[in-house]
Amino acid sequence: MARFNETNLATAHEIIARYPRPKSALIPLLHLAQEQDGYVTDEAMRQIADLVGVTPAEVIGTGSFYEMFRFEPTGRYLINICGTMSCALLGASDLLHAAERTLGIHAGGTTADGMFTLHQAECQAACTEAPCLQVNYRYRFRMTPDGVEQLIDDLRAGRLDDEIPPHGTLARVRQHIPADRGVGAVDPDAVDGPPAWIPVTVEGAGS
Amino acid sequence: MSDYAWAPGFVAGDRPRIVTSRFEHEDSYTLARYEATGGYAGLRAALARPAADVHEEVRASTLLGRGGAGFPAGVKWGLTPQGVFPRYLVVNGDESEPGTYKDRLLMERDPHQLIEGCLIACYAAGLSRCFLYIRGEMALAQERVATALNEAYAAGYIGKNILGSEFSVDIVLHWGAGAYVVGEETALIESLEGNRGMPRLKPPYFPAAIGLYGKPTIVNNVETLSNLPWIAHHGAAAYTSIGTESSPGTRMVAVSGHVRRPGVYEIVNGTTTFRDLIYGDEFCQGIRDGNELKAFVPGGGSAPWFLPDQLDLPFEGRLVGAAGSMLGSGAIMVMDSTTDIPSAALTLTKFYAHESCGKCVPCREGGTWLMRILERVVEGQGTQDDLDLLLEVGGSICPGSMPHAASSELGLEATPFPYRMTTICFVGPSAYVPVHSALTLFRSEFESRVAPSRSKTRIPVTAIGGER
């Protein structure tokens, strides 16, 4: 499956409608594609290009700027081990080595069974809980090499399936703006006066 | 360890709390808990007054931006050009500066407080649509904010005619995809427009003039906005009665590294000293294993380093600036006597070199050069010449004198912040800052690592660029 399924296509249209310009939905739609397929396929990029009104080249040109998008098959679990200052000071490299040893791959690689991709990552905004890591962007704090081994074991055995969805899924709750409550995305060039709660000044300009 | 298992890292203590007041409740992120603890009272108070009055109240509170630059929020809102509409609010929830941990906690633990803050800002400054940009790697924060937005729409706090008033605004959740530089406000706007997140050329200096879709746009940090419900409810006078005149209120600070109790603390602004924070019983309780303090980074990875000489400075922007560094995003990283200084500098330089967006040559090339030279010094392959070369390459990113701390041992006087720079944003200089600090304050550790100058010709630097 590479094009959006019916549910996701509806979600894609809902997302696009929130922005005054459809191109703003580009990154959220790339996430949606990655959620559906585990990575961003060429076919998905072509469809996104059509949906937001840009060329496929722009989609990959923009998408490849951002580190979270993967353009090739990726492990069901992406393990990101933080290697920045606070974690480095407290043994981040031991975590990475433990993961490499346990998985039998180097950072950057994917296991042959397609279960795990391992990366060294950058500061995860959890520096007081160093050293830390994320599995599919879910945290593990104050980790030890033994803890890494145990985590991999648990993931492999499916013991964390409830907490950690497959790679590509971020928030499991989406925003929905109810039709009767939303103000709607207005074309910025079609607005020429102040919003209703801002009094128009003497010159008629609004403050 | 954390005071509350559900707020990892957070330590409450016995201090005034403005933005973390609900953290002891395990369900602090729900609308029910928020309403039961005074939630949305600030919004109601704001809507009862003309927008201009609310703006004036925030101006009077001297609420300083918490994203890094410390610019007063009320002043920033006033920089939008007269009569140009629509105006937008973009919330900067891209927290990724090394050492920084507070915005994620605020989004996960009290998303309604942030939402209420956004609503008050939009009302006061006449902003008709809000985009809440959360860092891509923060799945739980996205989930909590999405849930809170859905609840708040259903309850009539967001959308058309909020609480029966004329005030109508949508808040749209947006999320990134991994790029540190996107935290820079113009890069954030580019990213929100669906482009690569590269900072825009300045001028205009503020997106308040020309921002999202070319329209006036206010960019504010998550913590900045999270203060607004309290200010709108209790008033500017109550706010300025906490902290100091130039730095009122409270502030979130994360202290990490080699301390006994690393943590996120809400501190009284402007008066708490680095010694309090690192050694105080209610804070980090000293250096781990009874070791000595060697150095600390006072304001996130981009900030010049401090020595034990600076411990008695309060956590206050102007004083820290005069002492040669900055407070930035409220992140202290502590290094004890066991720290290998060149390696520590390398982890930071690597970060910024890696995160260069590539738009300016001094950052793109210079950052990589600094990283490569430092790597070979750390690996014991460098020479004396390399140390000078580091300063020379750094000088092409930041010409002139660099800020640094005073040292009684080295007989150094402080050079105040800021520096000059040849790049569009601070990523380029930030790759140089740790190198400069480490070399200035700990040169002997480098000298003992490198071979004497080999010859008059320098060893060429290989593999420049290529990698992003």
Ligand SMILES: Cc1cc2nc3c(=O)[nH]c(=O)nc-3n(C[C@H](O)[C@H](O)[C@H](O)COP(=O)(O)O)c2cc1C
């Ligand atoms: C390279 C770079 C990264 C930044 N990252 C962030 C960030 O992650 N979060 C943030 O709020 N501000 C960040 N800033 C500061 C923003 O540009 C901007 O000043 C801030 O969001 C304004 O909000 P405030 O006035 O409420 O502080 C960054 C600045 C630079 C130069």
Ligand code: SF4
């Ligand atoms: S300084 Fe670096 S990150 Fe900033 S705009 Fe220039 S190249 Fe990009």
Ligand code: FES
């Ligand atoms: S340095 Fe690892 S989370 Fe910040």
